[in-house]
Amino acid sequence: MKIRFLGAAGTVTGSRYLLSHDNTNLLIDCGLFQGVKNVRQRNWQAFPFPAGNIQAVVLTHAHLDHSGYLPRLLREGFRGQVHATRATRELASILLADSAHLQEEDARRANRYGYSKHEPAEPLYTSEDAEHAMKIFVTHDYHETFNVGPFRISFSRAGHILGSACVRVECAGKSITFSGDVGRPDDPVMKAPDDLAATDFLVVESTYGDRTHPADDVMEVMAGIVNDTVSNGGTVLIPAFAVGRTQVLMHLLTELMEQNRIPSLPIYLDSPMAIDVTDVFRHHRAEHRLSPTQCEAMQARVIYTATVEQSQALSANPHPKIIIAGAGMLTGGRILHHLMSFGDNHRHTIVIAGYQAGGTRGDALLRGTRSLRIYGQEVPIACRVAQINELSAHADAQEMQDWLDQMPGAPRHVFVTHGEPVAADTLRQKLGRHFGWKIDVPEQGDSFGLD
Numbered sequence: 001m002k003i004r005f006l007g008a009a010g011t012v013t014g015s016r017y018l019l020s021h022d023n024t025n026l027l028i029d030c031g032l033f034q035g036v037k038n039v040r041q042r043n044w045q046a047f048p049f050p051a052g053n054i055q056a057v058v059l060t061h062a063h064l065d066h067s068g069y070l071p072r073l074l075r076e077g078f079r080g081q082v083h084a085t086r087a088t089r090e091l092a093s094i095l096l097a098d099s100a101h102l103q104e105e106d107a108r109r110a111n112r113y114g115y116s117k118h119e120p121a122e123p124l125y126t127s128e129d130a131e132h133a134m135k136i137f138v139t140h141d142y143h144e145t146f147n148v149g150p151f152r153i154s155f156s157r158a159g160h161i162l163g164s165a166c167v168r169v170e171c172a173g174k175s176i177t178f179s180g181d182v183g184r185p186d187d188p189v190m191k192a193p194d195d196l197a198a199t200d201f202l203v204v205e206s207t208y209g210d211r212t213h214p215a216d217d218v219m220e221v222m223a224g225i226v227n228d229t230v231s232n233g234g235t236v237l238i239p240a241f242a243v244g245r246t247q248v249l250m251h252l253l254t255e256l257m258e259q260n261r262i263p264s265l266p267i268y269l270d271s272p273m274a275i276d277v278t279d280v281f282r283h284h285r286a287e288h289r290l291s292p293t294q295c296e297a298m299q300a301r302v303i304y305t306a307t308v309e310q311s312q313a314l315s316a317n318p319h320p321k322i323i324i325a326g327a328g329m330l331t332g333g334r335i336l337h338h339l340m341s342f343g344d345n346h347r348h349t350i351v352i353a354g355y356q357a358g359g360t361r362g363d364a365l366l367r368g369t370r371s372l373r374i375y376g377q378e379v380p381i382a383c384r385v386a387q388i389n390e391l392s393a394h395a396d397a398q399e400m401q402d403w404l405d406q407m408p409g410a411p412r413h414v415f416v417t418h419g420e421p422v423a424a425d426t427l428r429q430k431l432g433r434h435f436g437w438k439i440d441v442p443e444q445g446d447s448f449g450l451d
Contacts, residue, residue, distance in 0.1 A: 001171050001450040003203075005442040006048055007031060008418040011039055012207050012357055013065040015418060017178065018049055021171050024149035025049070027057045028167055028178050028203075030082075032068030032099070034331065036359025043069065043124055048445065051076035056148040059084040060180025061164035062091035062243060068099050071129035074136075083146065085155055086139045087163025087287060090280045091243055093134050098242075098273040100130040102332045113376055142194075159183025159193035160393050161244040162284050166196060174450060176201035181418070182395045182403060188218075189248050189288050190393065198409040201450050206419030207355060208396040209427025218390035219261070222252055225351055225386045226262045230320045234347035237383075239335040239362065241328035242274035244393050245354050247281050247298075249324055251290060254301045268314055270305045270325040270334050315341035328354045330361035336374050339381075343372070348383040353391050358420065397430055404431065413448070414439040 001021045007014030007029070014033035019026040033042045051073050059067050059082060070082065070092075084092065103123035110121035140146055142165065145154045150172065155165035160181040167178040177199040185192045196202075229236050240246045246269065256262045269275060281288070282295055290298070302324075305311050311334050314323055326333035342348040356362035361372050365385050372379050395403060414437050416428045424441045432439050442448070 001174060001176070002447060003176070003415075003450060004049070004447040005415070005417065005444065007033065007444070009442050009444040009446065010421055010424070011035065012355070012418055012420060013039065014042060014069075015060070015066045016069070017203060018054075019151070019169060019176070021150050024151065025054045026148055026151050026169070027054050029060055029066045029180075030057050030069045030073055031065040034065055034329070034360070035357035039359065043072065047073065047076045051078040054078055054080055056080045057082045058153060058167055059088055059092070060158065060167055060178060061161055062088045062095055063161065063181070063241075064095055064099055066180070067092050067095065070133045071096060071100065071125035074133055075125060075129060080136070082133070082137045083148070083153065084137060084139060085142065085163040085165055087280065087284045088165070089134075089137045089139050089163075091161070091163060091277060092137070094273055094276045094280070095243065096130040096133060097127060100125055100127040106332065109375060156194040156196070157191065157287075159187065159190050161190065162281060162287050166193070168197065168199065174201070175199045176203065176450060179204040181205055181207070181393070182400060183393055184213075184395050184399055185402070187393065189251060189290060190244070191287060191289060193403060196404070196407040198407065200412050202411040202414045204400070204404070204414060204416055205394070206416045206424040206427040207394045208392065209400070209416070209419045209423040209430070211396055211423075212398050213392055213396045214389050216390055218388065219252060219256060221388055221390060223256055223261045225349060225388075226256070226322065229347070229349040229384070230263055230265065232347040233320060234345070234349060235320060235342055236322045237335065237338055237342060237348065237350040238322065238324045238353060239328055239330050239350070240274070240324050240326065241354055242271055242277045242326050245328060245391065246271070246274040246324055247278055248391055249353065250278070250298045250302050251294065253322060254298045257301060258297070266321045267302045268305050268321060268323045269302050270311050270314060270323055270338070272306050274324070274326060275304050275306060311337065314338065328362070329356050330365070339372070340374055340379050342383060344380045344382045346382050346384065349386055350383055351386045351388060353388045355392065355394065397427055400427065401431060401434055404435070410435065410437055412438065413450075415448070416441045
């Protein structure tokens, strides 16, 4: 076997690993590159391997940095199948459709206002491309084995979001496991990741490889932010990832109101995609910790704003409220319109509640910027910027080490990926000191023989 790292090397986005044996090529994950411009531009480059020579794609989960390039891969000539868990397929259907729509809208807006360097501006892929991609999915249960040529493949629970999985591949008497994104052992909503079986080779993520998550009481932190903002007569804006983070926020805010720790004010979920995802969440109760009663209470408290007109009315509403809207890194979506309306007022608060890739607007806010470029305009930022680190859906460095401690036997070779350079190398050193394993941090395009 041979592995080639085509993404998530030196960055947390664009997860793509090409596994080859004889004449069979398997792509583990097919993600979009996100963040700074020179990283995003990789999406527009020709795929670095003939897409028509890839027999199948296997997805660890549905987040766009792991699945979002699929429609483009079909344009490049891919004609195989996409293997995933059932929940991953349901979520990918929502996420890819939304991604295509946003790209089409961005292209139309760029053409209308003339702020693109390309004439005409075009989307990376269209809604039709996204629909085509969903027709080639094949779904599997956790721990079910299936074959692609000489590769024998199975999924185990990763605990990151609904359907998220670690992927184990066996071939020619050897095994390799891809961690995907690994959840936390005590997540308030998602179940803990399964223990890993012994494996010869391991590809492991390092999103938070250089840090330990705070041990603060997240309910107390959230209550403080909401109460301070409401006392100033302001609105709380929360850019949130539609899958996972939104549902956690809905649950926590509902609990705080039920416990009378924050005022009973309106909570708006201003994201059609997140609304659809929440319905998927209800249908996959075996994957999370919430009871049917908790799910119903969470939804009863939250007001869905599905239409553009309802969203626009929120931006014009001066009364205190909480708005949860996508996108989580402020790369697009309705949160940008709300930020344009509320951002230049100190009474309001924007809460950053998830990882922000370098170069995104969310990252810029955390770095103290007082102006953001949105839809070709410079938007002043005077509102309070608060951060909640306790809600991460990624295991931190110590949690990752503890999880790997439960794996029987030592891998022959470990590859640390899906992290910024400092995070990846810090995790490499930490695991190396603790386990004494052979560990590398691959660079983009690196290849290794798995002998």
